[in-house]
Amino acid sequence: MRLVFIDFEDSFTNNILSYFDQFDFHIDIVNFRNLSKSNISDLLENQLVVLGPGPGHPEEYLKSFVSVGVNFKDELSKAKRIIGICLGHQLVLNIFDELRVVRSSRPMHGQAITMKLEEDEDLFDCFNREDRTELIHAKLQRYNSLKVEIDSGEYKSGNKECLTQFIFDNNDELLMAYRPNFFFTMQFHPESVGTSCNNILFEAMNKFLM
Helix, strand or coil, X not given: CEEEEEECCCCCHHHHHHHHCCCXXXXXXXXXXXXXXXXXXXXXXXXEEEECCCCCCHHHHHHHHHHCCCCHHHHHCCCCEEEEEXXXXXXXXXXXXXXXXXXXXXXXXXXXXXXECCCCCCCCCCCCHHHHHHHHXXXXXXXXXXXXXXXXXXXXXXXXXXXXXXXXECCCCEEEEEECCCEEEECCECCCCCCCCHHHHHHHHHHHHC
Protein backbone atom coordinates (compact mmCIF):
# COMPACT_ATOMS: atom_id res chain seq x y z
CA MET A 1 0.00 0.00 0.00
CA ARG A 2 1.34 3.43 -0.95
CA LEU A 3 2.15 6.00 1.74
CA VAL A 4 3.13 9.52 0.68
CA PHE A 5 5.39 11.25 3.22
CA ILE A 6 5.73 15.02 2.78
CA ASP A 7 9.17 15.95 4.04
CA PHE A 8 9.50 19.44 5.51
CA GLU A 9 13.26 19.02 6.00
CA ASP A 10 13.17 18.19 9.69
CA SER A 11 16.10 16.44 11.38
CA PHE A 12 13.76 13.80 12.84
CA THR A 13 12.23 12.73 9.51
CA ASN A 14 14.37 9.61 9.06
CA ASN A 15 13.58 8.43 12.59
CA ILE A 16 9.85 8.69 11.84
CA LEU A 17 10.28 6.86 8.55
CA SER A 18 12.08 4.00 10.30
CA TYR A 19 8.91 3.33 12.31
CA PHE A 20 6.66 3.40 9.24
CA ASP A 21 9.08 1.01 7.51
CA GLN A 22 7.99 -1.78 9.87
CA PHE A 23 4.51 -1.76 8.32
CA ASP A 24 3.33 -2.93 4.91
CA PHE A 25 3.72 0.38 3.08
CA HIS A 26 5.52 1.44 -0.06
CA ILE A 27 6.73 4.87 1.09
CA ASP A 28 7.16 7.73 -1.38
CA ILE A 29 9.12 10.58 0.22
CA VAL A 30 8.34 13.95 -1.36
CA ASN A 31 10.16 17.13 -0.39
CA PHE A 32 7.66 19.95 0.06
CA ARG A 33 9.72 22.11 -2.33
CA ASN A 34 8.95 19.64 -5.12
CA LEU A 35 5.16 19.99 -4.85
CA SER A 36 3.79 21.78 -7.88
CA LYS A 37 0.54 22.45 -9.67
CA SER A 38 1.42 19.77 -12.22
CA ASN A 39 2.15 16.92 -9.78
CA ILE A 40 0.29 17.50 -6.52
CA SER A 41 -3.04 15.93 -7.51
CA ASP A 42 -1.33 12.70 -8.59
CA LEU A 43 0.65 12.64 -5.36
CA LEU A 44 -2.19 13.26 -2.90
CA GLU A 45 -5.55 12.32 -4.43
CA ASN A 46 -7.02 9.23 -2.74
CA GLN A 47 -3.67 8.53 -1.06
CA LEU A 48 -2.50 7.86 2.48
CA VAL A 49 -0.51 10.97 3.40
CA VAL A 50 1.84 11.84 6.27
CA LEU A 51 2.74 15.50 6.84
CA GLY A 52 5.97 15.41 8.78
CA PRO A 53 7.48 17.86 11.24
CA GLY A 54 9.51 20.87 10.20
CA PRO A 55 10.80 24.28 11.25
CA GLY A 56 8.86 27.53 11.11
CA HIS A 57 5.22 28.55 11.03
CA PRO A 58 2.67 26.69 8.84
CA GLU A 59 1.67 29.96 7.15
CA GLU A 60 5.16 30.16 5.64
CA TYR A 61 4.60 26.86 3.86
CA LEU A 62 1.07 27.72 2.74
CA LYS A 63 2.38 30.95 1.22
CA SER A 64 5.15 29.06 -0.56
CA PHE A 65 2.55 26.71 -2.07
CA VAL A 66 0.45 29.66 -3.25
CA SER A 67 3.53 31.15 -4.91
CA VAL A 68 3.80 28.08 -7.17
CA GLY A 69 0.07 27.96 -7.90
CA VAL A 70 -0.83 25.21 -5.42
CA ASN A 71 -4.03 25.41 -3.36
CA PHE A 72 -2.82 23.09 -0.61
CA LYS A 73 -6.18 22.94 1.19
CA ASP A 74 -8.03 21.82 -1.93
CA GLU A 75 -5.37 19.27 -2.82
CA LEU A 76 -4.96 17.87 0.69
CA SER A 77 -8.72 17.47 1.04
CA LYS A 78 -8.53 14.86 -1.76
CA ALA A 79 -6.32 12.58 0.34
CA LYS A 80 -7.79 9.34 1.64
CA ARG A 81 -6.30 9.59 5.15
CA ILE A 82 -3.86 12.06 6.70
CA ILE A 83 -1.37 11.80 9.56
CA GLY A 84 0.07 15.09 10.84
CA ILE A 85 3.10 15.28 13.13
CA CYS A 86 4.10 18.55 14.83
CA LEU A 87 4.18 21.01 11.89
CA GLY A 88 1.90 18.59 10.05
CA HIS A 89 -0.54 18.69 12.99
CA GLN A 90 -0.60 22.49 12.81
CA LEU A 91 -1.11 22.52 9.04
CA VAL A 92 -4.02 20.08 9.16
CA LEU A 93 -5.91 21.91 11.92
CA ASN A 94 -5.25 25.33 10.43
CA ILE A 95 -6.57 24.11 7.06
CA PHE A 96 -9.54 21.95 8.04
CA ASP A 97 -10.69 23.41 11.37
CA GLU A 98 -9.52 26.98 10.68
CA LEU A 99 -7.69 27.09 14.01
CA ARG A 100 -4.95 29.66 14.55
CA VAL A 101 -1.37 28.63 15.18
CA VAL A 102 0.23 30.90 17.79
CA ARG A 103 3.29 31.00 19.98
CA SER A 104 2.99 28.71 22.97
CA SER A 105 3.33 30.24 26.42
CA ARG A 106 5.36 27.11 27.22
CA PRO A 107 7.78 26.54 24.33
CA MET A 108 9.49 23.18 24.72
CA HIS A 109 12.35 21.58 22.85
CA GLY A 110 13.18 18.11 24.10
CA GLN A 111 10.86 18.18 27.11
CA ALA A 112 8.20 15.64 28.04
CA ILE A 113 4.51 16.29 28.61
CA THR A 114 1.66 13.97 29.54
CA MET A 115 -1.85 13.38 28.27
CA LYS A 116 -4.72 14.95 30.23
CA LEU A 117 -7.65 12.55 29.86
CA GLU A 118 -10.62 12.62 32.20
CA GLU A 119 -12.25 9.38 33.34
CA ASP A 120 -15.30 10.00 31.15
CA GLU A 121 -13.24 10.96 28.08
CA ASP A 122 -12.71 8.35 25.38
CA LEU A 123 -9.52 7.73 23.48
CA PHE A 124 -9.67 7.97 19.70
CA ASP A 125 -10.94 4.73 18.22
CA CYS A 126 -7.61 4.04 16.50
CA PHE A 127 -6.17 3.19 19.92
CA ASN A 128 -6.72 -0.15 21.61
CA ARG A 129 -8.69 0.12 24.85
CA GLU A 130 -6.10 -1.90 26.76
CA ASP A 131 -3.50 0.80 26.01
CA ARG A 132 -5.43 3.53 27.85
CA THR A 133 -3.59 3.22 31.18
CA GLU A 134 -0.16 3.24 29.57
CA LEU A 135 -1.04 6.23 27.38
CA ILE A 136 -2.35 8.28 30.30
CA HIS A 137 0.94 7.79 32.15
CA ALA A 138 3.16 8.03 29.07
CA LYS A 139 5.83 10.66 28.51
CA LEU A 140 5.40 12.46 25.18
CA GLN A 141 8.31 14.48 23.84
CA ARG A 142 7.67 17.97 22.49
CA TYR A 143 9.93 20.00 20.20
CA ASN A 144 8.01 23.15 19.39
CA SER A 145 7.46 26.82 20.18
CA LEU A 146 4.04 26.99 18.52
CA LYS A 147 0.64 25.55 19.37
CA VAL A 148 -2.79 25.24 17.80
CA GLU A 149 -5.04 27.66 19.67
CA ILE A 150 -8.23 26.15 21.09
CA ASP A 151 -9.88 26.58 24.48
CA SER A 152 -9.99 23.18 26.20
CA GLY A 153 -12.76 24.28 28.56
CA GLU A 154 -14.95 25.53 25.74
CA TYR A 155 -14.40 22.35 23.75
CA LYS A 156 -15.06 20.00 26.68
CA SER A 157 -18.19 21.92 27.69
CA GLY A 158 -19.69 21.15 24.29
CA ASN A 159 -20.09 24.85 23.47
CA LYS A 160 -17.81 24.54 20.46
CA GLU A 161 -19.34 22.37 17.76
CA CYS A 162 -16.68 20.53 15.82
CA LEU A 163 -16.32 17.39 13.70
CA THR A 164 -12.87 16.89 15.16
CA GLN A 165 -12.12 15.19 18.48
CA PHE A 166 -9.37 16.66 20.66
CA ILE A 167 -7.14 15.50 23.50
CA PHE A 168 -5.17 18.04 25.57
CA ASP A 169 -1.92 17.82 27.53
CA ASN A 170 -1.17 18.51 31.18
CA ASN A 171 -0.66 22.22 30.31
CA ASP A 172 -4.12 22.42 28.67
CA GLU A 173 -2.54 22.81 25.24
CA LEU A 174 -3.78 20.75 22.31
CA LEU A 175 -1.98 17.43 22.15
CA MET A 176 -3.79 15.32 19.52
CA ALA A 177 -6.66 15.69 17.09
CA TYR A 178 -8.74 13.09 15.28
CA ARG A 179 -11.41 13.20 12.63
CA PRO A 180 -12.62 9.63 11.99
CA ASN A 181 -11.64 8.26 8.59
CA PHE A 182 -9.88 11.49 7.62
CA PHE A 183 -7.05 12.70 9.86
CA PHE A 184 -5.07 11.90 13.00
CA THR A 185 -2.55 14.48 14.25
CA MET A 186 -0.23 15.08 17.19
CA GLN A 187 1.79 18.04 18.49
CA PHE A 188 4.60 15.89 19.94
CA HIS A 189 7.18 13.56 18.39
CA PRO A 190 5.98 9.93 18.55
CA GLU A 191 9.34 8.56 17.38
CA SER A 192 11.47 10.33 20.02
CA VAL A 193 13.47 8.39 22.61
CA GLY A 194 11.80 10.73 25.11
CA THR A 195 8.37 9.37 24.16
CA SER A 196 7.68 6.28 26.23
CA CYS A 197 4.99 4.63 24.10
CA ASN A 198 6.40 4.78 20.55
CA ASN A 199 5.05 1.41 19.43
CA ILE A 200 1.52 2.08 20.73
CA LEU A 201 1.42 5.38 18.84
CA PHE A 202 2.69 3.97 15.55
CA GLU A 203 0.40 0.94 15.82
CA ALA A 204 -2.50 3.40 16.24
CA MET A 205 -1.35 5.31 13.15
CA ASN A 206 -1.10 2.08 11.19
CA LYS A 207 -4.59 1.04 12.32
CA PHE A 208 -5.95 4.45 11.33
CA LEU A 209 -4.33 4.34 7.89
CA MET A 210 -5.55 0.82 7.18
